[in-house]
Amino acid sequence: MYLIKSVTELLQYSDQLQSMSDTALLDTELLLCFTLDVDRTWLKTWPDHQLETAQIKQFETLFSRRLKGEPVAFIIGRQGFWTLDLKVSADTLIPRPETELLVEIALGLDAPKAARVLDLGTGTGAIALALASERIDWQLTAVDSQMAAVNLAEINRQHCQLDNVSIYQSDWFSQVPGSGAAAQYHLIVSNPPYIEINDPHLSEGDVRFEPTTALVSGQDGLDDLKIVIGQSPMYLRPNGHLLVEHGYQQGTAVRSLFTTAGFTAIATHADYNGLERVTLGRFPETA
Ligand SMILES: C[S@@+](CC[C@H](N)C(=O)[O-])C[C@H]1O[C@@H](n2cnc3c(N)ncnc32)[C@H](O)[C@@H]1O
Incomplete structure (x- = not known):
């Protein structure tokens, strides 16, 4: 008919x-x-x-x-983030609106005009590309452990025509290019996996379709945050900032990790639902 x-x-x-x-x-x-x-x-x-x-x-x-x-973003293969239209795939997280808070805070920091910025666990490239689109003089390095995510971020970089972003495969800091000052950053940003391995939400809704490599981080969800926060001081320039997204119940634990790693001016920002979501700190200039 x-x-x-x-x-x-x-x-x-x-x-x-x-x-x-x-x-x-x-x-x-x-x-x-x-x-x-x-x-x-x-x-x-x-x-x-x-x-x-x-x-x-x-x-x-x-x-x-x-x-x-199945999430709409995976069905149509695209998701809007910040002002960008990004390709998405089942190889990494669909960028979330909450993560735009991290971008907003990063853009509000007092960074040099040609700041060097590192995005750890870049996924689609969402954070790095949003920052690069707003600050064309910043030099962004973005890494992900999953080669499929690196390839996806590179496709998005080319689609957005952003020449100030370089994307590499790396297990956190292990393959970050350069040495000495070339491997040190004014700003490090990260939205790492932070869900507890036994969290019942993992079997509900959209996250069922996203890879565990992008979501899960050990028993308490803090395994990757511990690495990122603990190792960042070695890769930050004096007075450089670290900015991480985390779970809404992880604020206290994350601030404590920042303190232990030697950060000062530690502060947590709430997302538009009033939930603790992004923590930042400054690494003090050594005496
Ligand atoms: C929560 S997703 C965030 C993706 C993207 N930054 C965003 O905000 O939409 C975490 C990302 O970290 C990556 N990742 C997980 N373990 C990693 C590791 N050991 N080293 C580097 N990246 C890692 C995952 O592949 C995933 O793309």
């Missing part, structure tokens, strides 16, 4: 998503936009536009993946 449905009729599919997604209508709009290769304004402008059978089938295939819980 030759089937025709309008934009409005297809958006009503969102009712089926209500119980599993807080953004049911938005999810449905994004899947329809992807099917038709249009933006959301177009959908609102042409609510009576009729889709043909092949388009409806394509949309329904995408929609059934979302009904099974």
Whole structure:
């Protein structure tokens, strides 16, 4: 049978998503936009536009993946972060809006015009590329342990046309290029894995589709934060800053790790839900 449905009729599919997604209508709009290769304004402008059978089938295939819980970003292969449109894949984390707080704080720091900045665990490149897009004189180095993530970040770097970012594979600091001053940074930023291995949330929602390499960090979720915070002083210039994202219940533990590592001016910022999310500290100039 030759089937025709309008934009409005297809958006009503969102009712089926209500119980599993807080953004049911938005999810449905994004899947329809992807099917038709249009933006959301177009959908609102042409609510009576009729889709043909092949388009409806394509949309329904995408929609059934979302009904099974797959994140929209993985279905359409893209996610907005800061002002950037990033390619995403199942090799790393989908960039989260909470992480934009870390970008905002980093941009507010008193850094030199041509600051050297290191992003540890870059994933899609989200943090490094957002900073590079706002500060074209900053020199960004971004690393990830997963080669697939390094390749993805490089694709995003090229798509965003940002020449002030270099991306490498490295297990935290182990393969960070350069030596001496060339391996020292005015600012180190990181959103490392920080979820406890037995956290029940790992079997719920979008995170089921993301790799454990991007999420899980030992029994208490602090294994990677301990490495990043403990080793950063060796890679920071005098008065350099370290800025990390962490779980909302990890603020006290993270501030204590900063203190033990010798940082001063330690402060934690809350995200837009009022939850402790980003901690920073300054590494003091040695006497
Ligand atoms: C929580 S994700 C953050 C991704 C990205 N920075 C963001 O904010 O969207 C953590 C990232 O750290 C990477 N990672 C995990 N262990 C690592 C290690 N030992 N060395 C470097 N990167 C690591 C993962 O592959 C993943 O891409």
